[in-house]
Amino acid sequence: MKHGIILLGPPGSGKGTQAELIIKELNIPPISTGNILRHTLEQKTALAQELKGYIEKGKLVPDELIDRIVAERLVHKDCKSGFLLDGFPRDLVQAKFVNTIIEVTHVIDLKVPDKFIIQRLAIRKRADDKPEVIKNRLNVYHRLTEPLIKYYKRQGILHEVDGVGTVKDIHRRIMKELKVDLRSPKKEYGFRFLYPLRNC
Numbered sequence: 438m439k440h441g442i443i444l445l446g447p448p449g450s451g452k453g454t455q456a457e458l459i460i461k462e463l464n465i466p467p468i469s470t471g472n473i474l475r476h477t478l479e480q481k482t483a484l485a486q487e488l489k490g491y492i493e494k495g496k497l498v499p500d501e502l503i504d505r506i507v508a509e510r511l512v513h514k515d516c517k518s519g520f521l522l523d524g525f526p527r528d529l530v531q532a533k534f535v536n537t538i539i540e541v542t543h544v545i546d547l548k549v550p551d552k553f554i555i556q557r558l559a560i561r562k563r564a565d566d567k568p569e570v571i572k573n574r575l576n577v578y579h580r581l582t583e584p585l586i587k588y589y590k591r592q593g594i595l596h597e598v599d600g601v602g603t604v605k606d607i608h609r610r611i612m613k614e615l616k617v618d619l620r621s622p623k624k625e626y627g628f629r630f631l632y633p634l635r636n637c
C-alpha cells in the first residue's frame with residue numbers, strides 16, 4: 438500500500454506554505470484538493486458550475502466526488518514513494534475512505550487559534566475569503582474536520598504542531614515531528630528516510 442502524510446489545520450493556518458516546504462524537503466508530490474478544485478473551476482464545464490456552488494459558500498464538496506478525484510490522482514507514478522495530502526481528508530467519511538486506499542503514516546495538525554485565522558484570511562484575495570464565507574469555513578472545520586484529530590490520535594499517528602510563529606520556525610517544528618534532521622544534507626533524505634525499514 439502507498440504511504441502518505443496528511444497535513445491538517447484550519448483554513449488559513451498556513452498549510453499551503455508549509456506543504457511547499459515539506460514536499461521540497463522530502464521530495465514527494467503535494468496533493469491539495471483545494472488547488473485541484475480551483476483548477477477545475479477555471480474550466481467552463483457543468484462540473485465547474487456545480488463545484489462553484491459549494492466552494493463559494495465555504496461548504497464541503499460532496500465526499501464521493503472528492504474521494505474520486507483523490508483516488509485518480511494517487512495512481513500517478515509520482516505518488517509511488519509517498520505524497521502529502523493537504524486539505525484532504527476533511528471529514529470522517531473521507532478519512533475512512535483514505536484508510537481503504539493508502540497507509541497514513543503521519544498526520545501533522547497545525548494548531549492556529551481562530552483569531553489569527555481571521556486576521557490572516559482578511560488579507561488574502563481569494564473568492565472564498567470574504568468574511569461571511571470565512572466564518573462558514575471555520576464552522577465547517579470545527580464541526581466536520583476537527584473530529585479527525587481524535588480519530589488520528591487514537592491511531593497513534595497524530596503530531597500536533599504549534600502553527601503560530603515564523604514560516605521557518607513552523608517548518609522546523611514539523612520536520613522535528615517527522616524526525617527529519619534539517620542539519621544533514623537534504624539529498625540523502627527524501628521520503629525513504631521516514632521509512633528506512635520499508636521498501637517504499
Ligand code: AMP
Pocket residue numbers: 448470471472474491492493495496497498499503523524525526527531565574
Ligand atoms: P482549501 O484550499 O483546502 O481551503 O479548500 C477550498 C475549498 O475547496 C473548501 O472550502 C471546500 O469548499 C473545497 N474543498 C477542498 N478540499 C475539500 C475536501 N477534501 N472535501 C470537500 N471539499 C473540499
